[in-house]
Amino acid sequence: MTEQRAADPLARLGDRLRDPYVQLVASQLLIGAVALAANVMMVRALTPAHRGEVALMLQVVYLATQALLLGTERSFVAAYHQVPPAAAVRAYARLLVVPCGLGVAAAAAYAMLAPQRLTPGPVVIALITIYALAEAVSLASRAVTIAIGRVHDFLASRVIESILLLAVMAVLFLTRADSPELWLVAYILACLVPTAGYLVFWLRLPGAALENDQNRLVRRQGAALFPAAISNMAMLRSDRLALPVLASTTALGLYASVATMTELLAWPLRAYADSRLGRWRAAHQAGTLRTRPIVTTAIVYVVLAGPVLAAGMYLLIVPVFGHAYAPAKSVVLPLVAAAGLYAISRISLGVLVAKGHGTLVSAAEIAGFAVSFAAYLLLIPKHGILGAAWGSLLGYGAGLAFALITSALARDRIRVGAP
Secondary structure, rough: OOOOOOOOOOHHHHHHHHOOHHHHHHHHHHHHHHHHHHHHHHHHOOOHHHHHHHHHHHHHHEEEEEEEHHHOOOHHHHOOOOOOOOHHHHHHHHHHHHHHHHHHHHHHHHHHHHOOHHHHOOHHHHHHHHHHHHHHHHHHHHHHHHHHHHHHHHHHHHHHHHHHHHHHHHHHHHOOOOOHHHHHHHHHHHHHHHHHHHHHHHHHHOOOOOOOOOOOHHHHHHHHHHHHHHHHHHHHHHHHHHHHHOOOOHHHHHHHHHHHHHHHHHHHHHHHHHHHHHHHHHHHHOOOOHHHHHHHHHHHHHHHHHHHHHHHHHHHHHHHOOHHHHHHHHHHHHHHHHHHHHHHHHHHHHHHHHHHHHHHHHHHHHHHHHHHHHHHHHHHHHHHHHHHHHHHHHHHHHHHHHHHHHHHHHHOOOOOOOO
16 A cells, blocks of 8 residues: 555646657757857857847748648647547648748848849748748647647757757857858758658658548648748737838847747647647536636736846846847847736737637737837837837737737637548
């Protein structure tokens, strides 16, 4: 009996560690730690202007990635639940073939036809295209692991990716490489190798073919969510696209050094929402989904974690990044507040997705983007990086307010049909 009592807590601990949410949060924490280390190495090796160029290329990649996915990440998880790995990989591959082909064609056309003053050159365009394709497949693999119940594979892939990224960046840091393109290559190599390896591994696992191809449903729901995905990414990245135009790449370098870190506040809640999407949809169909405790828990997390992150960032910017980045201290508080609002909105919008309100999710993301982009245009020319930070705060707040209001008004109107 004593051994059984001792074994029970260990078994419960093992079950908890195998929970998809715990594994997704672990992967996000790992990415956050690596992002911090990579950020430090870049700001120490690059000038703020060159750091801004790297940030700008990454923002273009992230926006292009959402265009390639066409909003299918969350709809795939909701439609395919506990399916065989190889079947899930093939199903998602069919979803990506056409958009990826069109993306490559668009990049090639831009490289050949764009005026020289508007193009960074064929090498940079090629690197951005390759990274966008790799990142799209990587994010698709994240959805696949949630659907097939093998999130531990995604976590292992992130570990490998992190080791590769830190190794390549350490070489660039020690050699004081000052070419932004070389730092982008580090991201490409780190993403491409583990993603390709796990795709091959999943395709070799045994499992029956899918009896019902849900791709039509995934595309339809993805189309409803695509405006949300692209608006969300635009809301997250348009500040870093607007800063070089309305201010300078130096301003972008200062801003990105802080924004990269404050985004970590939202990652655990976003991982939680993604991991619980299928469960929330099933609970909604059964009439047992209780949204208020879910949102309240998210608010408590932000209230507790936000001040800790803000204090740490404010105190460590100069010692870690150097005196050249001291002006970035002015944006810590508004960016942490913005990240907190964004984190809560991930939970609220995740609940709306589970309830089948894809159009409302898109409307909320579009509202947030519209407010933030208007604020960037008004505030950045006069206030620089502080204007960008306040624009983010206003945009994320508008998106959250829209999500909470529509969730309260629409929760009983639409029931999600069986997939």
